[in-house]
Amino acid sequence: MKTMELVLLLIFFPVTLSVKHSLTYLLTESSGLQTFPEYVDVAVVDEVQAGCYDSNSKTAEPKQDWAKKLIKDHPQQLEFYSQICVSLHVTLKTDLVNLEQYLNQTGDVHILQVMVGCEWDDKTEEVIGFAQTGYDGEDFLSFDLKTLTWNAAKPQAVIIKHKWDREAASIFIKNILTNICPQWLKMSLDYGKSSLLRTDLPSVFLLQKTPSSQVSCFATGFYPHRADMFWRKDGEELHEERGEILPNHDGSFQMSVDLNVSSVSPDDWKKYECVFQLSGQKDDVITKLDKAVIRTNWEILTDMTIPIIAVVALAVILIAAAGFMFYKKKRATNNITELSEQLNPEA
The missing domain is CATH 3.30.500.10 (MHC class I-like antigen recognition-like)
Structure with missing residues (x-):
């Protein structure tokens, strides 16, 4: 009752x-x-x-x-x-x-x-x-x-x-x-x-520089600035290093908190979540730790990246060949003025 x-x-x-x-x-x-x-x-x-x-x-x-x-x-x-x-x-x-x-x-x-x-x-x-x-x-x-x-x-x-x-x-x-x-x-x-009394919830992203570096939970676009952010495992708050709250150019704010995942086993990833709390709001913004949604500046080789690498390699080879031919041409003449006229006929 x-x-x-x-x-x-x-x-x-x-x-x-x-x-x-x-x-x-x-x-x-x-x-x-x-x-x-x-x-x-x-x-x-x-x-x-x-x-x-x-x-x-x-x-x-x-x-x-x-x-x-x-x-x-x-x-x-x-x-x-x-x-x-x-x-x-x-x-x-x-x-x-x-x-x-x-x-x-x-x-x-x-x-x-x-x-x-x-x-x-x-x-x-x-x-x-x-x-x-x-x-x-x-x-x-x-x-x-x-x-x-x-x-x-x-x-x-x-x-x-x-x-x-x-x-x-x-x-x-x-x-x-x-x-x-x-x-x-x-x-x-x-x-x-x-x-001043508006409430804007953030966009939250998981960021990682390399596969072995820590994962950063990054929240941006929130208002007001009175907010908290932390990592949680199995419902228990972890005391990880949290960055300070910084202003954005549009008057909103951003902040981040890092998690060291080097010692986290693959089976335990699902136990972690990033929690964002905004002052005056009852509901938290929760982001699960998931490799599929992590944004990185490194990329695993896929079928699409192989042709790109081949094109880049071919371009490097062509540039190197052109440089070699220019080197030979420069060695073949000692007249710098004549070489300049050949390279710049309009000069």
Whole structure:
């Protein structure tokens, strides 16, 4: 009876999976670069660039049609964003100069990066704010929302940590991360829902370079970017190396996961399957490990390839013969000009 009740419950009240959305600002303050703006700020919604600002143009520019519509309807958003960028540029430039002097690194190229934003769960309404910095490509500082202080990732970051903790901006940062950021994120999702809230399942292929190399399960064309992919054997997940999620030129994404098949016996191939999971989707995309569907850049000789090889071989022989005749002809005369006239009668 309980089983029947559960089935009816699932039919009339289907399970809806939550989806997490994010708004991230990527800030870069640099010194020593002549062809790059000192300050660049890029706004990203669910891994899609929504807008940007740089210290050369001093103008915030929306990058998507929906972002342009949002700014048109809410011009105060653009004004507030621009003011924040100007203020952050001044602050980060001062911090970068102080840091270079403290580390005795003046005169070289150095980069201070900040990643700040929020993540919102559309079902639970949970909001997670984050702010972290990097210096010359390494982790530097991270903001703790519980203690409202900055944590130094290395000793060199302590001087900036103390400075930022003393500036009493923690409450403002918390408000940005947990209040303003989620509001802007939800507004962006509302204006860009036709593209940002779409769901595109991937095309999945099995790829292999050589008969002895690993098999790569490659998924491309999916959206959003929140996805997972792994190999499974007899229903048990295998912890194989998975590549990072990369963007395609059309705004979709791609990823891959490899499987070492060198030790897999032919009888065990049918036990393996590649599993792709997209955030918010209940059903997985499953691809069975099958030699018949693997795409390769090597080819087993067949009745069709033998004539092709014969033609190629004949062409090589003819080219070699022509080269030999030319060699003999060149040896037969020492007059280079006459030979040139023979080869190029129109010259």
